[in-house]
Amino acid sequence: MRITQADIAKIANVSQPTVSRVLSGDSRVEPTIRSRVLEVMSTHNYRPDARARSLRQKRAGLIGLVMKRPKGGLTDDPFFASLMSAIMDFLVGKPYHLCADMTLDETSQVSLYDELLRSRRVDGLILVESEAKDERIHRLQADQFPFVLIGNPLGNEDILSVDNDNVHAGRIATEHLVAQGFRKIGFLAGPPETTVSRDRIEGYLQASRAVQERPLVWHSDFGANAARETARQILESPDRPEALVVLDDFMAMGVVQRLRSAAQRVPDDMALVSFNDSALCQLVEGGLTSVGLNIESIVYNALDRLVRLIEDEAPSAPHRLVVPCELSVRGSSVPRREVAQR
Amino acid sequence: MRITQADIAKIANVSQPTVSRVLSGDSRVEPTIRSRVLEVMSTHNYRPDARARSLRQKRAGLIGLVMKRPKGGLTDDPFFASLMSAIMDFLVGKPYHLCADMTLDETSQVSLYDELLRSRRVDGLILVESEAKDERIHRLQADQFPFVLIGNPLGNEDILSVDNDNVHAGRIATEHLVAQGFRKIGFLAGPPETTVSRDRIEGYLQASRAVQERPLVWHSDFGANAARETARQILESPDRPEALVVLDDFMAMGVVQRLRSAAQRVPDDMALVSFNDSALCQLVEGGLTSVGLNIESIVYNALDRLVRLIEDEAPSAPHRLVVPCELSVRGSSVPRREVAQR
DNA sequence: TTTCGACGTGAATACGTATTCTAAGAATAC
């Protein structure tokens, strides 16, 4: 049998509201009584019931995270792992917990929306890689439910969103190679319909214009295996570039493998820059230059805004935030002669 | 203004309990009325309030996951990423959600315990890599709170736990090398105080006895960098083995790097077997033989038992379950001559 | 001494649902 405020009240010879007032730090309570109640609470090890509390108050103390992924999709995706890690870090010590859910398809996504929001299970929602055309977004807006997008594919300014600046990322990756003296630079992207590919290619196009007439873009599926196969085509292509920007570290790993099995060297035969700056980058011999996504900053800003929204404070402007990326230079993009000069 | 059962009742000209009965599928309700209520519910897009529901019923619909990790600790830890992925997969479509929390130290861990359990925020708890001597465990047991341990360091049979069979894992890794003809096998472990190191070493000891008099065990910190350094010592040691069992894929990566920079080859100069069977294993040239942890099976069993416990069914025996591991053989442990024979 | 705030506290109520209790009517049995 759980101990409630009523029990505490009876023992301390006060009324239940008084116990509640002590708990909420209401100043209008006699110090004598306050200390007596506090003592009874501590000796009986009382804890308020979160369920009753969240029914009575507005706040449930939960922030929902909804991700659309295939089964096991988190396992080898450093982006999601970092994201969740950063979210949990952010929430440590704050009066919110993370309610994380995965959906497999659109249908379950809609029912999850009902389950989480319309039933008021969570106070706010983080949506990842959501497509803004998504019906859910409109319903969320119509219901005036607090939510924040991580990634804002359509660049919609009406929606609270924090986005990684993928165009910028693509540009600085390319500009770095230009600065290193490369004049024929290619881009190995993921599936063309993905936003991340489109945006990074856009940045690549902006920067590559300076040194080459014709852009060189290849597409492949995600993952090291697919990238390895495409890398073979690239190496044999008449358009073979001197340097390659690769969409993520795993795919870059595939390129490295292909180069290695063709007895070619990085960066001499092919310079490489990739994205995400995951632990993989240090595992490549000489290191893999990579554009870090600053996920912590994305999460910090997203959650800060979301919490403000939930707590009815004015969310900090601007409505749409784009977080810059940072390049970590390692051996894969620095020609040997430069290294030798040091 | 939210729409409630009372509103629905008024519109449909029935009482609130009737609406509740329709919702719970109570058979003792006139079909005519039932359909009328259902229609009103759907036209007004009614959704029951999860908070009120969980106050009234026993179930909150949340399962807590508590992990003790440093800040950002999830980022490069494939074990935790897989774990969370598997948990979320398991819960898809089930009437539970995952409430994931991270703690940085013991103090916050205890307060988190209060926050999650004593306040009845979650229905049950998953504890990972917890030390059974932990005070929390005793409190959980005393409070008869449903919980399950993933990993059971003390082998306590009283506690519901699902554990990866690390002794078995260490043994099959070693036996595989023995079967491949190696006669001088070493083990590169993590910090000696960690359970995972102790258990896998134990398995190594059992299996290595068959072929060598003296076990060869080294310790290093976790991570590729620390392992790389220790690998240097191992390679230069007079006890240098022909084959090395390495505690996890990241550490094995460090060993590979060291071998590569010493112009030595895998498996010719040093055969390798590691643990976790993560995506890294396919990134090593020739592939890295690794013992897979079967995290899905661990999670499935743990959650299945936990849910039964929550729902007051008898948990399936045995109380302590040990999930076997499986070896994925790749190039790093197969001497070249064998490959050539195929 | 009377009157009026201010203060501190308990009584009552609300949050939205599920369940128990009760009553009215229909159906069955004698």
Added chain:
DNA sequence: GTATTCTTAGAATACGTATTCACGTCGAAA
């Protein structure tokens, strides 16, 4: 035709907390 189930649905209540309302007391101002 009355008595007894059986069915169905409404009334009342409980879950545990926070808040509003009302009331008594005390001190200060008149």
